[in-house]
Amino acid sequence: MKVPVSALYEKLLCLLPHHGLLGSLLNPCPRLLRQYSCSKTELVTATDLISYWKDVFEANEIPEAQASSEYIVSHVLGAKTFQSLNASNIARYFTLLFREQSLCPKRISKMPVQYVLGEWDFQDLTLKMKPPVFIPRPETEELVSLVLKDKYKKKKLSSACCRDIWQPPDPLGPVILEIGCGSGAIALSLLRKLPQSRAIAIDKLETAVNLTKENAERLQLQKRIKILHHDVFSSSWECLLHWGLVDIIISNPPYVFHEDMSHLAPEILRYEDLGALEGGHDGMTIIKEILNLAPYILKDFGSMFLEVDPRHPKMVKNWLHSHPDLSLFVSATHKDFCGKPRFLHIQKYKRRS
Numbered sequence: 001m002k003v004p005v006s007a008l009y010e011k012l013l014c015l016l017p018h019h020g021l022l023g024s025l026l027n028p029c030p031r032l033l034r035q036y037s038c039s040k041t042e043l044v045t046a047t048d049l050i051s052y053w054k055d056v057f058e059a060n061e062i063p064e065a066q067a068s069s070e071y072i073v074s075h076v077l078g079a080k081t082f083q084s085l086n087a088s089n090i091a092r093y094f095t096l097l098f099r100e101q102s103l104c105p106k107r108i109s110k111m112p113v114q115y116v117l118g119e120w121d122f123q124d125l126t127l128k129m130k131p132p133v134f135i136p137r138p139e140t141e142e143l144v145s146l147v148l149k150d151k152y153k154k155k156k157l158s159s160a161c162c163r164d165i166w167q168p169p170d171p172l173g174p175v176i177l178e179i180g181c182g183s184g185a186i187a188l189s190l191l192r193k194l195p196q197s198r199a200i201a202i203d204k205l206e207t208a209v210n211l212t213k214e215n216a217e218r219l220q221l222q223k224r225i226k227i228l229h230h231d232v233f234s235s236s237w238e239c240l241l242h243w244g245l246v247d248i249i250i251s252n253p254p255y256v257f258h259e260d261m262s263h264l265a266p267e268i269l270r271y272e273d274l275g276a277l278e279g280g281h282d283g284m285t286i287i288k289e290i291l292n293l294a295p296y297i298l299k300d301f302g303s304m305f306l307e308v309d310p311r312h313p314k315m316v317k318n319w320l321h322s323h324p325d326l327s328l329f330v331s332a333t334h335k336d337f338c339g340k341p342r343f344l345h346i347q348k349y350k351r352r353s
């Protein structure tokens, strides 16, 4: 995949450490400096560019240097991954190639690659990303999969013999409430996978609310989602009943213990909203508020799915034991791909009247 390099040569020189803006940012990368400075007739491949930026990132101690370089160069060339690039891509996007001039310095300033690209994939959706809105993490994809598995299981059960356990399914599909929607990753994936569902998504951060709205519109899901700028600690919760009581509450709340915050990667601390991460001294501040709210919002036998810290499943079980008035119980704990207890399935039982 060789790319001819006439006008390109000048631009490449600008990318090198002794030139322009980057000069002040980069540690030099002598091998490439020599390679790119020697001959104007040299051909440059996408692989060369990736290798160049990988070296620069490494020299600047940027984590995941190879992956970052591949993502940025491929993105500039119009592909998701380096493996999916082909020769015609390179020819077609050649004039755009040097957008990396503006993207790579952002990565060198330790901006997460998701913000650098301005988009990221979650499940089978491509979502817009914007600092400081929380970047969806891979384990949260498992949280979405758990809900889908549970819906499938319940559908099978309700069509068999257990009509006395589960309420008859709503012909309009489940109503889902997501607390702390960020970019909209969870709610929008569920809407896409459950075509008859409707969702309410709330976040206390206005930028997150706006980003979820933008993502919903880009994915043409806006008619089935109500997105609200709302704090879970607010005393008014009636607005959450836009479509009546809900079947499912789902949340990946801020759950990092206060004392663990300082151990987070510098990229996270510098760019992501810390209000999306910190859950108070025991990581439970928002979790407890969601549990307090749930009985007013959930249908009887409704489900709640939470992503938590591995220390939380025991703490939540104990806390619910001491709050029997909430009519909630932990029906299952699921492990993440690292084998850590990460997801809670909590259910509401029918209150005695």
Ligand SMILES: C[S@@+](CC[C@H](N)C(=O)[O-])C[C@H]1O[C@@H](n2cnc3c(N)ncnc32)[C@H](O)[C@@H]1O
Pocket: 134, 135, 136, 137, 140, 179, 180, 181, 182, 183, 184, 185, 186, 202, 203, 204, 205, 208, 230, 231, 232, 233, 252, 253, 254, 273, 275, 276, 277, 286
């Ligand atoms: C860990 S992020 C999860 C974002 C998204 N659901 C995801 O998984 O990518 C937590 C989100 O909760 C929001 N949040 C924090 N405190 C909140 C509160 N009191 N009320 C509503 N949302 C809150 C944050 O703004 C943030 O967007």
